[in-house]
Amino acid sequence: MEDKVNGLLIPEPEGELWYSCIECDFSTPLDRFLYACPRCGGLLRIEDKNFDRLLQVSPQVWREVFDRRRFLRIDALKGAFTFYELVLPVIPLEDIIYLGEGRTPIVRANEELSLLVGVPFFLKYEGLNPSLSFKDRGMVVAVSFINHLLKKDPQRKVLGICASTGDTSAAAALYLSYLPKDRVISAVLLPEGKVTEGQLGQVLGAGAVVIEIPGVFDDCMRIVEELSAKYEVCLLNSKNPLRIQGQKTYAFEVAQQLGWDTRGLVVVVPIGNAGNVTAIMEGFLDLKNLSLIEELPTILGVQSEHANPIVKWRKTGVYEPVKVRPSVAQAAMIGKPVSFPKVKRLVEEHYGEKFKAVEVSEEEIMEGMLLANRYGHVVCTQGGEAIAGLRRAIREGIIDREGKVFVVNSTSHQLKFLNFQQMYFQDAFPPEYGIRTEESLKNRPIKLPPDSSRIAEFLGLRRKNEA
Numbered sequence: 009m010e011d012k013v014n015g016l017l018i019p020e021p022e023g024e025l026w027y028s029c030i031e032c033d034f035s036t037p038l039d040r041f042l043y044a045c046p047r048c049g050g051l052l053r054i055e056d057k058n059f060d061r062l063l064q065v066s067p068q069v070w071r072e073v074f075d076r077r078r079f080l081r082i083d084a085l086k087g088a089f090t091f092y093e094l095v096l097p098v099i100p101l102e103d104i105i106y107l108g109e110g111r112t113p114i115v116r117a118n119e120e121l122s123l124l125v126g127v128p129f130f131l132k133y134e135g136l137n138p139s140l141s142f143k144d145r146g147m148v149v150a151v152s153f154i155n156h157l158l159k160k161d162p163q164r165k166v167l168g169i170c171a172s173t174g175d176t177s178a179a180a181a182l183y184l185s186y187l188p189k190d191r192v193i194s195a196v197l198l199p200e201g202k203v204t205e206g207q208l209g210q211v212l213g214a215g216a217v218v219i220e221i222p223g224v225f226d227d228c229m230r231i232v233e234e235l236s237a238k239y240e241v242c243l244l245n246s247k248n249p250l251r252i253q254g255q256k257t258y259a260f261e262v263a264q265q266l267g268w269d270t271r272g273l274v275v276v277v278p279i280g281n282a283g284n285v286t287a288i289m290e291g292f293l294d295l296k297n298l299s300l301i302e303e304l305p306t307i308l309g310v311q312s313e314h315a316n317p318i319v320k321w322r323k324t325g326v327y328e329p330v331k332v333r334p335s336v337a338q339a340a341m342i343g344k345p346v347s348f349p350k351v352k353r354l355v356e357e358h359y360g361e362k363f364k365a366v367e368v369s370e371e372e373i374m375e376g377m378l379l380a381n382r383y384g385h386v387v388c389t390q391g392g393e394a395i396a397g398l399r400r401a402i403r404e405g406i407i408d409r410e411g412k413v414f415v416v417n418s419t420s421h422q423l424k425f426l427n428f429q430q431m432y433f434q435d436a437f438p439p440e441y442g443i444r445t446e447e448s449l450k451n452r453p454i455k456l457p458p459d460s461s462r463i464a465e466f467l468g469l470r471r472k473n474e475a
Contacts (some may be wrong), residue, residue, distance in 0.1 A: 009069060016065070016073045023097040024057040024137065027249065029355055035193060035419045038098065040157075043236050043243045051349050054249045056233035058295075060314060063095060071268055074260070087111065087383025088148050093254050096149050103156040105186055109144035110257055114265045114415065118383035125395060129276075129414035131385055132262065134400035135350055135421030139210060141417045143179035145258060146251030149184040153250050154242060158191060159309045162431045169195045169235060170244040171228035171372075173280075174207030174337045175420055197228040202338060206424045226344050229281075233452040247346045257282055259291025262415055263301055268390070269294075274407060276398045278337060278390040279318055279365070282345035284419070285309050289354045289363075294457040304358065310397030310464060312373060314342045317346065322365040327352070334440045337373050337393040339419065347388040352445040364406055370443050372396035374432055378449045383421055389425045390409075391418030411420040421453050 025038040031050030036042070038054065038411060045052060056062075063069075077090045083094065084101040090140035092101075111188035114130045122128045128146055134142035150176040151168070166187075170180045194216040198208070201223065211218055221228060229245065236243035263270055270292065277285045285307065295301045311319050314333035321327040329344035343352075355363045367375075376399070377392025387395065394416045401407040421431075430436070433450045437443045456463055 009066075009072070012065065012069050013072045013076065013253070016445060017076060018082065018085070019092050019101075019286040021098050021100050022058075022061070022312075024095070025098050026055050026057055027052045039244050041236075041248075043233075044222050044251075047358065051247065051347065052249045053350070054253050056097070062298060063291060065420055070300055071264075074264060088145050088254050090153075091257055091260045093451070094291075095137075095257065096153065096250070096258065096458070099152060099156040099343070103159060104152045104196070105148055105183060106225070107138045107148065107183065107186065108146070109148050111261065112136050114262070115385065117353050117380075117416075119386070121380060121383040121385070124379060125399045127398070127409045127414055129398060129413070129416055131380070131387065131391070131418050132258070133386060134417060134419050135388060135391075135424075139175070139178040139182045140421035140424055141175035141179060141464065142255065142258065143175045144183070144205035145158055145256035146246065146248075146283070146287070147176075147179040147183045147244065147256030147403050150178075150248055150250040152246055153190070154184075155187060158187065165191050165193075166242050166243055167193045167195060167240075167244045168244050169197070169232055171197045171225060171232045172203070172245075174195060174203045176245060177203075177218075177325050178207055178210035178214075181211045182217035184216070184376065185214045193217065194388070195219065197232055197337065199228055199449050202341075202422055204338070204427050206426065218363060224357065224408055225281075226329075229342075229344075229346060237284050245346065246281055252283060252287045252290065252347075252350075255287030255292030258284070258294065258417070259288045263292070263295055265354050266413065266415075267299055270301040270305050270410045271303055274308055274412050274414045275305050275330065276308045276310065276394045276401075276414065277357040278313050278340050278393045278397070278417065278419060279309045279345065280315075280340040280342045280390075282318065282339075282347035284417075286347045286354065288417075289359060293354070293465075302361055306362045307359060307362070307411075308401055311365065311367050312337050312340055312393060313369055314398065315343055316367045317343060317345065319365045319367040320352065321348075321352075322363075324450055327374050334371055334438070335373075336389045336425070336441065336443075338425075339390050340393060346441060364401065366397045366401045366404075366406055368393060368396040370441050372400070374428065375446065375449065377425070378429065380418075382461070385418070386422045387418045390420055390423055391416065391426055391460070394418065440460070 305390035
């Protein structure tokens with residue numbers, strides 16, 4: 009076993025990756041940018057035509073390889089590409105861009121918070137990625153592929169483009185800024201007035217071309233889809249199947265951090281464009297196919313009542329896009345998730361009743377974020393949405409708590425969403441959010457004179473006994 013592990017630790021390019029349509033039998037080699045099936049318009053996935061080669065290695069060896077790579081001093085294998093063979097095994101290690109993404113911690117929730125939610129659980133802090141969100145997992149793969157193509161063709165130039173509510177644009181701008189400025193341009197489309205100052209500042213700071221348009225994310229997405237269909241651009245939204253390849257590593261890491269034991273596991277995921285929940289389900293499926301895990305986990309998808317097409321689909325069996333209303337979970341404010349067809353297929357073919365969906369109110373989302381951070385965590389509004397979803401699922405009996413291990417996906421960093429915290433503390437939410445605030449969750453600075461006695465009196469301090 010030792011020789012087999014050592015022989016696999018530092019991989020060489022191999023595999024046979026193709027774009028494959030999920031709707032028809034179209035497939036083509038992974039040697040260019042492609043985002044939709046040219047035959048039927050369906051979504052594409054990345055398929056390794058030589059996946060069976062991985063089955064020639066025992067699960068015990070693969071676990072040992074992935075575990076040991078964490079200790080190598082090789083940048084390319086430190087992050088998402090720790091799982092090289094399951095991500096993008098056709099590019100050499102020197103083409104991989106590593107900016108510190110991946111290996112985010114799983115943190116046990118504060119006991120008092122667990123009591124409020126109704127069950128002990130873990131938080132996985134995706135906000136500790138370089139651009140402060142989970143999007144870096146997919147972006148490092150997509151941009152590493154761009155880097156690979158640029159090295160193969162020294163004359164090539166690329167314009168990378170995405171639609172975003174904030175986190176995607178921050179990740180795209182960051183990773184593209186690492187490539188040569190004379191060959192790569194980064195452009196993002198944002199819905200005007202619907203991106204936080206912190207997120208907009210990230211994109212501008214990385215030097216991207218920022219285009220704001222009236223409307224919501226769905227309007228931006230429609231335009232970038234049209235641009236990618238008609239012009240030579242690299243689309244960096246999760247419709248790009250390379251993004252999904254990278255975001256699978258969330259599932260790989262969760263399994264690894266739990267000792268490769270997913271029995272009774274429930275993964276709680278906020279759903280926006282449905283790319284992340286797709287990637288997580290595909291990731292666990294890859295591990296199951298390699299026998300690295302015994303069973304698929306239960307997936308609990310969470311949506312706001314203001315943008316809930318997948319919840320409605322699970323309730324009625326009918327999928328229809330919805331018109332979104334303002335939401336504090338901005339990344340989830342999407343009424344027509346691009347990756348829904350992939351979710352539907354994964355549920356129908358593999359997950360079945362292991363895929364559940366629940367909706368929460370805007371008040372519950374804010375309370376989920378504020379309570380989590382009040383009890384020692386670093387959670388964004390989307391993380392608050394996931395916590396609120398777990399709380400409601402437990403309360404309504406959607407999820408059986410007995411014998412389960414709960415991992416909640418906190419997708420971004422709290423500091424990106426301080427504007428919503430401040431709006432809550434100041435009772436400044438516009439009526440369309442429908443949020444009534446709780447006084448016990450508010451916090452404000454207290455002005456006192458520069459006098460230690462007055463401050464001690466205010467804090468209720470008692471004097472030390474004098475000797």
